[in-house]
Each structure stands twice: as structure tokens, then as C-alpha cells.
Amino acid sequence: MIPLLILGLLKQNPGSYGYELLALMEEKHYKYIVNFTKGSFYYNLQQLEEKQYIKKIEELDNTRETRNYILTELGEKEFQKLMYKYGSKTDYINLSFYAAMLFANEYKSEELVKLIEIQIEQTKKKISLLEESLEHGESIPNYFKKMLENSRSHHLVNVQWFEGLLKDIKNED
Structure with missing residues (x-):
């Protein structure tokens, strides 16, 4: 690309x-x-x-x-x-975390908690970078700005999902 x-x-x-x-x-x-x-x-x-x-x-x-x-x-x-x-290409979102989650039941719960916390931290950093880009993006074309906003929305949903997983794991223990 x-x-x-x-x-x-x-x-x-x-x-x-x-x-x-x-x-x-x-x-x-x-x-x-x-x-x-x-x-x-x-x-x-x-x-x-x-x-x-x-x-x-x-x-x-x-x-x-x-x-x-x-x-x-x-x-x-x-x-x-x-x-x-x-x-014309439509790719599936391929997060390696999803592959790791396939085997979450086989992994130690305290280690899984660490992985999810890493995902939350990294995703929040991405959100912050996206928000910074949007705030200072006067030269960004409107369609690209909409793509960044869409990406931010997806990351916000992922944070909610990760936090829900974390809560579920902690409730199981």
C-alpha cells in the first residue's frame, strides 16, 4: 500500500x-x-x-x-x-489479540488480566493520538477526518469490550 x-x-x-x-x-x-x-x-x-x-x-x-x-x-x-x-478490497479486521482470546480458557487468569490491561492501555493511546490528529487536523481532508472519527469510535468500543472482559474475569475469581 x-x-x-x-x-x-x-x-x-x-x-x-x-x-x-x-x-x-x-x-x-x-x-x-x-x-x-x-x-x-x-x-x-x-x-x-x-x-x-x-x-x-x-x-x-x-x-x-x-x-x-x-x-x-x-x-x-x-x-x-x-x-x-x-x-475495492474489503479486509476483515485482524487483531492478533482476537487469536489469543481463542485460547483464553487455557491461560492463567492473572496473566490474561495483564494482557487485557495492556490492550486497554494501548487502545487508549491510539484514541489519544486520533483525538490529537482530529484537533490539529485543519489540513486533513474531510473524508480522512471521517475515517479517523470512525477509527476512534471503534477503539472506544474496544475499550468498553476490554473493560467488560476484565470485569468478567475478576468476577470469576
Whole structure:
């Protein structure tokens, strides 16, 4: 999915250089859509250039040369293809915690309590980050803001669910 994000950002910001694109991904909170690192970003940028989906244009910026990128015609076609691929996909939410819960009865209840407390803590952190993004998201497009709000709602429901599980476990003991 990282290639879609890079190609999309280049459509919106032609002539951007690599670090600028990475900063945009972080600023626009794309980490809520896909997990990426600086390394995975630059790897994908290099792959897009090798496949000739993007092309480097050399520019002089205050006496230093920068490597700016633009979309090629092939890149425009790849962008359209990736938009359809990801836009038409419906994935199930796959939380590894759900897999662990399949075997909750086989696990020590005090250890299960710790796991649920970790889930509550981590989920509350995610909610906090989402709320921060929404509060300072003047540059966030309206549809993305609605996605962040939806994600926050799901996390709030998960916290209630985790707290209910915790209560049930403590009542069993």
C-alpha cells in the first residue's frame, strides 16, 4: 500500500523530494492506514523509480541539488490500478489479540488480566493520538477526518469490550 501513498502524494505534490513525501505521510497521519518506516518508505520510493513509475528531476535549491520526483505516464496507470485494487478490497479486521482470546480458557487468569490491561492501555493511546490528529487536523481532508472519527469510535468500543472482559474475569475469581 506504500506505493499507492507515494504515487498519490506525488499526484497532489508534483516535484516533491523523498524526505518531503515522507514528512507528508507522517503529517497526514498515514500511519493509521499502513505501518511504514523510513526504510520501507525509501525502499518503495526506489522500487517505484526502478519500475519507471516515477522519475527524478534534478533541481537546484539554495545552492544544493535536490532529488525531486514526478509521476510518469506509467506511474499514472499504476496509481489508477492501485486505487482500484485497494479501493475495492474489503479486509476483515485482524487483531492478533482476537487469536489469543481463542485460547483464553487455557491461560492463567492473572496473566490474561495483564494482557487485557495492556490492550486497554494501548487502545487508549491510539484514541489519544486520533483525538490529537482530529484537533490539529485543519489540513486533513474531510473524508480522512471521517475515517479517523470512525477509527476512534471503534477503539472506544474496544475499550468498553476490554473493560467488560476484565470485569468478567475478576468476577470469576
